[in-house]
Amino acid sequence: MARVLSLFRPQPFLAHVGRRKPTLCKMSMDSRARMVFAAAVEAVQPDTVVRQSIERKEDLVIINGHKFTLKHNLHLVGFGKAVLGMAAEAERIMGDHLVKGVISVPHGMQQTLQQHGKDHLLLKENSRIRVMEGAKHNLPDVDAHQAAEGIKQLASELTEKDLLLVLISGGGSALLPAPIPPISLQEKHDVTRKLAGAGATIQELNTVRRALSLLKGGGLAHYAHPAQVVSLILSDVIGDPLDLIASGPTVQSEVWPEEVLSVLERYKLLNSLPASVKDVLGRPSPKWREKTDESNTSGNVLNSVIGSNSVALKCAGRRARELGFRPVVLALGVCGDVRSVSRLYGLLARFACSEEEPPPEIAAELLRLGPEVGVESWDLCRTMQVLDEGRTEGWGSTCLLAGGEPTVELTGKGRGGRNQELALRVALELRGLKLPPNGPVFLSGGTDGQDGPTEAAGAITDGGLYEEAHAQGLDIDNILTNNDSYTFFSRLSAGQRLLVPGLTCTNVMDVHMLLIPPIPINIR
Numbered sequence: 001m002a003r004v005l006s007l008f009r010p011q012p013f014l015a016h017v018g019r020r021k022p023t024l025c026k027m028s029m030d031s032r033a034r035m036v037f038a039a040a041v042e043a044v045q046p047d048t049v050v051r052q053s054i055e056r057k058e059d060l061v062i063i064n065g066h067k068f069t070l071k072h073n074l075h076l077v078g079f080g081k082a083v084l085g086m087a088a089e090a091e092r093i094m095g096d097h098l099v100k101g102v103i104s105v106p107h108g109m110q111q112t113l114q115q116h117g118k119d120h121l122l123l124k125e126n127s128r129i130r131v132m133e134g135a136k137h138n139l140p141d142v143d144a145h146q147a148a149e150g151i152k153q154l155a156s157e158l159t160e161k162d163l164l165l166v167l168i169s170g171g172g173s174a175l176l177p178a179p180i181p182p183i184s185l186q187e188k189h190d191v192t193r194k195l196a197g198a199g200a201t202i203q204e205l206n207t208v209r210r211a212l213s214l215l216k217g218g219g220l221a222h223y224a225h226p227a228q229v230v231s232l233i234l235s236d237v238i239g240d241p242l243d244l245i246a247s248g249p250t251v252q253s254e255v256w257p258e259e260v261l262s263v264l265e266r267y268k269l270l271n272s273l274p275a276s277v278k279d280v281l282g283r284p285s286p287k288w289r290e291k292t293d294e295s296n297t298s299g300n301v302l303n304s305v306i307g308s309n310s311v312a313l314k315c316a317g318r319r320a321r322e323l324g325f326r327p328v329v330l331a332l333g334v335c336g337d338v339r340s341v342s343r344l345y346g347l348l349a350r351f352a353c354s355e356e357e358p359p360p361e362i363a364a365e366l367l368r369l370g371p372e373v374g375v376e377s378w379d380l381c382r383t384m385q386v387l388d389e390g391r392t393e394g395w396g397s398t399c400l401l402a403g404g405e406p407t408v409e410l411t412g413k414g415r416g417g418r419n420q421e422l423a424l425r426v427a428l429e430l431r432g433l434k435l436p437p438n439g440p441v442f443l444s445g446g447t448d449g450q451d452g453p454t455e456a457a458g459a460i461t462d463g464g465l466y467e468e469a470h471a472q473g474l475d476i477d478n479i480l481t482n483n484d485s486y487t488f489f490s491r492l493s494a495g496q497r498l499l500v501p502g503l504t505c506t507n508v509m510d511v512h513m514l515l516i517p518p519i520p521i522n523i524r
């Protein structure tokens with residue numbers, strides 16, 4: 001391994017880490033982890049990303065280098081967890097030309113923002129944008145269906161003189177349900193819920209959603225044709241694929257029924273499919289979905305990603321440095337089953353905290369596991385190099401950051417989310433290891449502030465969690481079988497390990513953080 005690692009020499013480390021301010025050292029690892037997470041969320045606030053992406057010069061707007069003339073011809077639609085704040089900022093910038101707008105945002109969004117004093121993310125009283133709230137617990141419902149109808153209606157009325165600004169963020173799929181008849185809302189809801197519960201990835205889920213929806217997969221752009229369409233997208237999907245974020249309503253994409261059926265088959269849903277779904281999948285794809293010259297709307301559409309997980313991690317790293325850590329970004333696309341992902345972080349912690357040269361088996365297992373969890377060998381080698389040098393040269397604490405969206409295969413009926421389950425499983429990986437005092441500490445949090453159908457964004461754990469739970473009569477094995485991580489963390493030590501920022505008004509997937517304290521002399 002030493003030979004492999006020597007290929008990846010890191011940047012010389014900044015000297016200031018060795019001279020941390022004493023106040024920082026007194027702050028607990030837990031508090032610092034929470035502060036770094038907060039910085040990640042702050043960087044991708046909806047108003048900030050919109051402001052950074054739109055340049056207004058009198059009656060001209062410039063977006064991603066493209067110029068558009070405003071002539072009181074601007075219409076606005078939006079759907080997603082971050083869209084209210086995005087719309088408020090867009091209206092501040094271009095509102096004098098805004099004719100009308102409709103947005104679909106999560107249930108309770110406006111009240112939450114008011115309660116948290118985030119008035120700058122709310123629309124002004126005389127706004128021309130209609131806010132519709134729905135999709136409780138991130139599942140399509142009647143309210144979201146009505147919002148989708150309103151959005152479809154607005155788009156259908158546009159002419160070639162109009163400009164449609166589309167604001168898109170994660171959670172948009174559930175907030176824009178327009179099932180292709182005769183599929184009912186309930187049937188669509190059931191298919192997507194079963195797929196998500198079986199551990200389907202967002203790529204698989206949205207491949208199916210696109211095939212069953214009027215507005216996804218370019219449907220919205222089709223309804224808006226011949227208007228000019230500009231979509232500003234806050235990405236919550238690994239690699240920022242335009243056709244998958246909120247199921248790509250302004251990205252023309254062909255539907256391949258075979259592909260959709262193979263996803264449904266993989267999760268054993270083929271036999272229980274409603275007749276309406278089979279009917280829709282058996283029909284030829286509508287003309288506009290095919291990329292022929294007559295039907296193509298893409299010349300009229302600009303899709304622009306204005307914020308993502310990488311922006312959040314960059315700012316998290318900056319905050320970590322201020323708090324006395326040496327930041328290292330492992331990867332932006334951590335995915336796969338939480339069991340494998342927890343193993344990855346357990347191995348990295350062992351690697352970083354080894355008394356001597358880490359046994360080569362750890363590096364070998366990490367490199368074997370990498371592809372399964374979306375982490376390139378190159379990134380693993382680079383990270384191990386940094387951790388190894390930190391250990392041998394006695395550098396201060398390290399903050400290892402990663403982004404992504406792992407999955408959980410639900411086997412029980414408890415309450416939880418992938419972040420809480422991951423944090424719990426990492427704690428089990430760390431259990432019983434010979435580790436330095438104060439750490440390592442692991443945090444996993446959804447940047448939207450909502451992990452699965454729970455009030456928490458995630459949790460913070462360490463190697464002492466098992467003993468703590470045992471002392472309080474909590475049976476971790478049972479909890480995991482029942483996917484009941486939220487109940488577990490709520491009961492454990494009065495919920496102190498939960499990460500509860502409330503709805504954050506943004507959404508760029510999850511942030512994972514492994515804080516590794518300095519290795520004391522006696523175990524080095």
Ligand SMILES: Nc1ncnc2c1ncn2[C@@H]1O[C@H](COP(=O)(O)OP(=O)(O)OP(=O)(O)O)[C@@H](O)[C@H]1O
Pocket residue numbers: 081137138170171172173174196197199236407408409410413414415416417418421446448450451452453483484485507
């Ligand atoms: N009890 C549970 N324990 C663990 N994970 C769960 C549980 N219930 C749901 N999940 C997982 O939570 C995920 C849904 O979480 P969430 O509602 O935060 O969606 P999301 O992917 O962040 O949504 P979006 O991308 O639309 O914002 C699913 O992958 C599901 O498997």
Ligand SMILES: O=C(O)[C@H](O)CO
Pocket residue numbers: 169170171172173174202206236237244245246247
């Ligand atoms: O809404 C969705 O489809 C997911 O959040 C991915 O963008």
